[in-house]
Amino acid sequence: MLNGKLSRKRRGYIALMRTLMYACAALICALVLFLIAFVLVKGVPNISWELLSTSPSYLKERIGILPDILNTVYIVIATLFIVLPLGVGAAIYLTEYAKNKRFVAFIESAAETLSGIPSIIYGLVGMLFFCQFLGMQTSLLAGAMTLVIMNLPTIIRTTQESLKTVPQSYREGAFGLGAGKWRVIRTVALPGCVDGIITGCILSVGRILGESAALLFTAGFAHALNGIFEGLTSAGATLTVALYVYAKEQGEFGAAFAIAAILLGLTFLINLAAALTQRYFRRKKAL
Amino acid sequence: MKDKKKAFERAVHGVFLILGLTSVCCVLLITVYLIISGIPAIHEIGLIEFLFGTTWASTAAEPAYGILPFILTSVYGTAGAIVIGVPIGFMAAVYLAKVAPPKVKTVMESAVSLLAGIPSVVYGLVGMLVLVPGIRKMFHVPDGASLLAAIIVLAVMILPSIIKVSVTALEAVPKEYEDASLALGATPVETCFRVSVPAAKSGIAAAVVLGVGRAIGEAMAVMMVSGNAANMPSLFQSVRFLTTAVASEMSYAAGLQREALFSIALVLFLFIMLINATLNFFLKRSKEG
Amino acid sequence: MKKIISLLVVGVMAVAMLAGCGVTNSGGRVSTDGSTSMEKVIGALGESFMAENKNVTFTYNPTGSGSGIKAVLEGRCDIGLSSRSLKDEEKAQGLKETILAYDGIAIIVSPANPVSDLSLEQIAAIYTGEITNWQDVGGNDASIVLIGREAGSGTRDGFESITDTVDACQYRQELTSTGDVITTVSQNPDAIGYASLASVKDSVKMLSVGDVTPSEGTVKDGSYVIQRPFVLVTKDGTALSETAQKFFDYITSEAAADIISAAGAVAAN
Numbered sequence: 152m153l154n155g156k157l158s159r160k161r162r163g164y165i166a167l168m169r170t171l172m173y174a175c176a177a178l179i180c181a182l183v184l185f186l187i188a189f190v191l192v193k194g195v196p197n198i199s200w201e202l203l204s205t206s207p208s209y210l211k212e213r214i215g216i217l218p219d220i221l222n223t224v225y226i227v228i229a230t231l232f233i234v235l236p237l238g239v240g241a242a243i244y245l246t247e248y249a250k251n252k253r254f255v256a257f258i259e260s261a262a263e264t265l266s267g268i269p270s271i272i273y274g275l276v277g278m279l280f281f282c283q284f285l286g287m288q289t290s291l292l293a294g295a296m297t298l299v300i301m302n303l304p305t306i307i308r309t310t311q312e313s314l315k316t317v318p319q320s321y322r323e324g325a326f327g328l329g330a331g332k333w334r335v336i337r338t339v340a341l342p343g344c345v346d347g348i349i350t351g352c353i354l355s356v357g358r359i360l361g362e363s364a365a366l367l368f369t370a371g372f373a374h375a376l377n378g379i380f381e382g383l384t385s386a387g388a389t390l391t392v393a394l395y396v397y398a399k400e401q402g403e404f405g406a407a408f409a410i411a412a413i414l415l416g417l418t419f420l421i422n423l424a425a426a427l428t429q430r431y432f433r434r435k436k437a438l
Numbered sequence: 439m440k441d442k443k444k445a446f447e448r449a450v451h452g453v454f455l456i457l458g459l460t461s462v463c464c465v466l467l468i469t470v471y472l473i474i475s476g477i478p479a480i481h482e483i484g485l486i487e488f489l490f491g492t493t494w495a496s497t498a499a500e501p502a503y504g505i506l507p508f509i510l511t512s513v514y515g516t517a518g519a520i521v522i523g524v525p526i527g528f529m530a531a532v533y534l535a536k537v538a539p540p541k542v543k544t545v546m547e548s549a550v551s552l553l554a555g556i557p558s559v560v561y562g563l564v565g566m567l568v569l570v571p572g573i574r575k576m577f578h579v580p581d582g583a584s585l586l587a588a589i590i591v592l593a594v595m596i597l598p599s600i601i602k603v604s605v606t607a608l609e610a611v612p613k614e615y616e617d618a619s620l621a622l623g624a625t626p627v628e629t630c631f632r633v634s635v636p637a638a639k640s641g642i643a644a645a646v647v648l649g650v651g652r653a654i655g656e657a658m659a660v661m662m663v664s665g666n667a668a669n670m671p672s673l674f675q676s677v678r679f680l681t682t683a684v685a686s687e688m689s690y691a692a693g694l695q696r697e698a699l700f701s702i703a704l705v706l707f708l709f710i711m712l713i714n715a716t717l718n719f720f721l722k723r724s725k726e727g
Numbered sequence: 728m729k730k731i732i733s734l735l736v737v738g739v740m741a742v743a744m745l746a747g748c749g750v751t752n753s754g755g756r757v758s759t760d761g762s763t764s765m766e767k768v769i770g771a772l773g774e775s776f777m778a779e780n781k782n783v784t785f786t787y788n789p790t791g792s793g794s795g796i797k798a799v800l801e802g803r804c805d806i807g808l809s810s811r812s813l814k815d816e817e818k819a820q821g822l823k824e825t826i827l828a829y830d831g832i833a834i835i836v837s838p839a840n841p842v843s844d845l846s847l848e849q850i851a852a853i854y855t856g857e858i859t860n861w862q863d864v865g866g867n868d869a870s871i872v873l874i875g876r877e878a879g880s881g882t883r884d885g886f887e888s889i890t891d892t893v894d895a896c897q898y899r900q901e902l903t904s905t906g907d908v909i910t911t912v913s914q915n916p917d918a919i920g921y922a923s924l925a926s927v928k929d930s931v932k933m934l935s936v937g938d939v940t941p942s943e944g945t946v947k948d949g950s951y952v953i954q955r956p957f958v959l960v961t962k963d964g965t966a967l968s969e970t971a972q973k974f975f976d977y978i979t980s981e982a983a984a985d986i987i988s989a990a991g992a993v994a995a996n
Contacts, residue, residue: 244457361556395562687879
């Protein structure tokens with residue numbers, strides 16, 4: 152209970168801080184609303200079935216983003232295909248096998264270093280290593296490999312976190328029943344960390360969708376319509392790269408905003424999926 | 439039979455060990471490649487001339503490869519983004535963590551998550567069409583593509599990470615601290631700023647580190663709004679950052695120019711490692727202190 | 728829930744594979760890389776080539792003339808595209824040029840700019856910074872904002888050599904593509920820029936140079952002086968793949984001249 156009045160100084164301070172807080176929160180809300188509204192208003196009118204289902208044509212003066220959509224799907228599949236075994240394997244090693252605490256800390260700090268490197272440097276090294284040294288040329292596959300390294304820390308972290316939530320007693324029980332270490336991991340630890348793996352996947356997909364600097368030099372920006380295997384070995388633009396090219400290099404803002412609106416929608420869906428999965432698994436684990 | 443099983447287990451252990459070392463290998467790969475590609479040009483141009491030369495004219499008849507303009511632009515740009523982004527983000531985080539009603543909080547947090555997930559090129563797109571003409575009209579400069587535009591875009595981009603990490607840090611402050619403060623007669627707002635915030639200091643510092651890392655490494659969005667001329671940084675001048683310097687000339691550079699670009703990437707990489715190491719060092723010290 | 732997720736994943740992969748399988752091109756490939764000014768021309772040519780030859784994949788990477796020359800030298804593409812002639816040192820590295828078409832470089836300003844004609848000397852003076860205000864050439868009282876291309880650009884090379892301003896231009900912005908220059912100039916009433924005639928859109932106004940309006944006709948008869956060749960770059964001594972050679976012959980033939988004209992350039996054949 153407040154006894155007596157507050158001093159003027161205190162009241163002034165409280166009022167100032169209060170105003171600042173509300174102002175900043177309001178500013179952020181306004182910013183988000185403006186961005187979403189601007190992108191949607193400029194983008195949605197340009198989204199047509201024609202845009203979504205055809206490739207760009209110079210002769211017919213038409214822009215279509217079907218190749219970009221397919222390229223994005225291919226690169227997501229390829230990246231996840233490679234990063235999941237690597238990341239989950241590394242996480243398993245860190246939680247189940249590694250005994251030396253300093254070694255574990257060393258590997259974890261390496262993973263953290265990876266997540267701090269800017270994407271343009273990934274693009275550069277990816278171009279040097281995957282495209283030129285390994286001879287993959289400018290291709291979706293080279294882009295996927297670069298994205299693998301970028302998303303490795305995410306997968307490792309989320310898998311590790313959920314592996315840690317598997318009670319040690321489960322493992323000890325399995326050991327007590329005579330199972331070898333690999334069997335224990337396969338039957339006890341892995342099923343227990345599925346939620347971490349899925350969360351990691353969703354986060355990675357979100358990151359892959361938003362990535363452009365790393366892909367610009369490794370996957371190029373071609374718009375050829377390909378099957379998955381053909382597509383992976385040739386250059387291709389993903390949606391985000393296509394957005395950059397249409398906006399900055401060609402001045403086709405209609406198409407650029409349409410892609411931006413699509414990406415906005417996809418980001419929203421991914422966030423929703425992540426939140427729902429987390430809630431589902433939290434409920435399941437609480438049982 | 440037992441030997442076979444043991445051998446199998448050993449093999450599995452080996453496989454996982456290799457997988458565990460992948461991240462270390464990747465870091466080594468990146469570092470080694472950058473150093474190998476970056477050193478030759480620095481050697482040929484001369485370290486002092488490279489780092490402190492003020493003219494970059496990579497394709498002139500008499501090429502000059504001084505990257506001081508880029509270094510300063512990146513530093514000023516990041517500093518500007520932090521100066522604008524951290525206070526706003528921090529205040530908003532305090533609001534979210536302490537003051538906001540639960541429904542508002544959920545809505546705002548999903549809005550912030552959306553902001554965090556938007557690809558940087560979308561920010562660049564909006565910046566190109568709204569911010570650049572806006573700056574030109576508001577400040578009566580001939581052209582709006584400038585350091586200021588880049589700073590504003592960067593500030594908006596780092597807001598979500600700052601807010602998220604700060605909110606987590608603030609929510610982790612033990613309730614007893616706040617209860618004690620209220621019991622001693624402080625108002626909720628005073629408790630908030632005089633007790634909770636200092637207690638969450640290390641988390642907020644981590645948020646700043648994250649923001650710095652993101653701002654200094656951003657290339658695409660900045661390339662779309664900053665004009666790309668290799669000038670010494672000035673608020674309304676067209677500028678080039680370390681990141682955009684690499685991105686804009688990479689596709690056609692050859693010979694020494696190309697190697698100089700790798701050196702720029704190396705400098706950027708070392709910069710970021712240095713900043714992270716220094717900030718983390720201070721964080722650890724304040725944690726122990 | 729797990730079942731639903733795994734079904735979803737399998738479903739997405741199946742759809743992707745099926746969508747892809749339906750359009751597999753198992754035929755030849757021809758890859759081109761380079762000049763952004765040539766985009767419309769080479770894009771149209773590539774498309775009609777693909778329409779006439781089933782199962783052929785044509786790709787074009789818009790990276791700039793300098794980059795295209797480098798790409799063909801390093802073997803990363805079949806045919807390089809350059810919007811300027813090859814330099815001597817490039818020819819010495821074993822590259823061969825074949826002129827595909829001629830293209831004018833239009834000097835563009837915003838439609839809001841009252842100026843509509845400049846002489847070559849005035850343009851050079853503007854770009855070197857001698858003239859800095861529009862009113863000195865008959866326009867509004869405003870600083871001139873100079874927009875140009877990046878250092879490896881064929882368009883920049885052509886512009887600077889014809890106006891004799893090599894290494895002397897004081898650009899406010901150095902952009903990496905023709906489309907970008909057009910966009911930037913269209914948004915700024917005080918800007919001036921140069922871009923490929925074939926790519927100019929209605930969002931900007933073209934200036935006449937010395938009272939000569941840029942058009943296909945004036946480029947062809949040479950009266951519009953700011954022009955440069957669209958060049959196909961190949962490696963001397965190395966034969967092209969069958970598909971690439973077929974494409975090469977097709978685009979340098981007379982049959983392709985109409986497509987080139989429709990795209991805004993002047994065919995060389």
